[in-house]
Amino acid sequence: MKRIQTAAVCGLGTMGHGIAQTFAAAGISVRCYDAAPAARVSLHERIAKNLADFAAAGLVKKKDIPAILKRITVFDNEADAVRGASFVTECVAEDLGVKQEWFARIEALVPESTILASNSSTYPISMSGTTLRHPERAIVTHWFNPPHIVPVVEVVPGPRTSEAVTRTAMALMKRIGKKPVRINMELPGFLVNRIQVAVMREVWDLVDRGVASHEDIDEAVRGTMGFRLAAIGPLEVHDFGGLDIQAKVFQNLAPEIRSSTELPRTIQQLVEAGHFGAKTGKGFHSYTKKKLAEKLTRRDQAFLALLKLLHSPQLK
Ligand SMILES: NC(=O)c1ccc[n+]([C@@H]2O[C@H](COP(=O)([O-])OP(=O)(O)OC[C@H]3O[C@@H](n4cnc5c(N)ncnc54)[C@H](O)[C@@H]3O)[C@@H](O)[C@H]2O)c1
Structure with a gap:
């Protein structure tokens, strides 16, 4: 298994900037590229802000921040970024x-030994990497937003991915402080997004029916399922609750909950109206610029506190 010393990240938006940060914080040099100049220019500033939050939470030493930022280099062309x-x-x-175009382009720029990873939320590597001449070097490493904070990364080899590449990706994720979960078979959406979509279908249906206010739906899920699931897994929750009870609950409720594959009405209307959530100032809730900044800070502080409490390798 080879030890990765230098990584490259292409696409520096919501996910890419946090992934670059995570590599750099673990001592790996990161070469970065985005097609949009604004994403390239703002990269160090965005990561510096994240690192300041990490330092405030005691997860990074303030004195280490300049060296972490120095390990991140931005290039204004893709070929230079992936070289080495x-x-x-x-x-x-x-x-x-x-x-697919990205995989074809990058394969032509790097040696055969370079591992190519996709952070797709839904496309298995056998779909995104169809054009690869060496598909054994390609894999999905699926991070979760915010990637520099959420601990788990799904590692999803395709049928043609080599075992050595899968092991290297697993080892790399562990080395940078993540909790890799190996997915045994290729399914669209892998594991977690399938569960999330199943849950969200019902949440959105309950919104459509006006069962409770948007605020109360958020509060109810957060203060029950969310509270428990931050500490233990869903199968453990059911073991503790009693499988006899849970089997009965399933049988009574499964016929009642939504099973349609049509997009529920409210989310459909919001998207059609251009209300995409925080990024447009309105989704299920509304956000002024000031309120959004406060909410994001609060969200990240809460996530970092949880990370320290439950998942930080130092505290395990
Ligand atoms: N946002 C999430 O919650 C989340 C979670 C897990 C996985 N993902 C996946 O991660 C990927 C990126 O999502 P995101 O939320 O960071 O998107 P984003 O829109 O925030 O960022 C994408 C970035 O890629 C750049 N870009 C687009 N095409 C490019 C190209 N050909 N070459 C170089 N740069 C290019 C854009 O300029 C943009 O800065 C997607 O596949 C998405 O499904 C997203």
């Missing part, structure tokens, strides 16, 4: 054509 990297991750748009 032995692990290249794409975090570009969730568009199959864009991903």
Whole structure:
């Protein structure tokens, strides 16, 4: 198994910037590229802000921040960015054509030994990497937002990914402080997003029916399922609750909950109206610029406190 010293990240948006930060914080040099100049120019500033939050939470030493930032280099062309990297991750748009073109382009720029990873939320590597001449070097490493904080990364080899590449990706994720979960078979959406979509279908249906206010739905899920699931897994929750009871609950409720594959009405209307959530100032809730900044700070402080409490390798 080879030890990765230099990584590259292509696409520096919501996910890419946090992934670059995580590599750099673990001592790995990161070469970065984004097609949009604004994403390239703002990269160090965005990561510096994240690192200041980490320092405030005691997860990074303030004195180490300049060295972490120095390990991150931004290039204004893709070929320079991927040169010399032995692990290249794409975090570009969730568009199959864009991903397929990315794999074809990057394969022509790097040696055969370079591992190519996709952060796609839904496309298995056998779909995004169809054009690869060496598919054994390609894999999905699926991070969760915010990637510099959320501990788990799903590692999803395709049928043609080599075992050595899968092991290297698992070892790399562990080395940078993540909790890799190996997925045994390729399924669209892998594992977690399938569960999330199943849950969200019911949440959105309950919104459509006006069962409770948006605020109360958030509060109810957060203060029950969310509270428990931050500490133990869903199968453990059920073991503790009693499988006899849970089996009965399933049988009574499964016929009652939504099973349609049509997008529920409220979310459909919001998206059609251009209300995409925080990024447009309105989704299920509304956000002024000031309120959004406060909410994001509060969210990250809460996530970092949870990380320290439950998942920090130092505290295990
Ligand atoms: N946002 C999430 O919660 C989340 C979670 C897990 C996985 N993902 C996946 O990560 C990937 C990126 O998502 P995001 O939320 O960071 O998107 P984003 O829109 O925030 O960032 C994408 C970035 O990629 C750049 N880009 C687009 N095409 C490019 C190309 N061909 N070459 C170089 N740069 C390019 C864009 O300029 C942009 O800065 C997607 O595949 C998405 O499904 C997203």
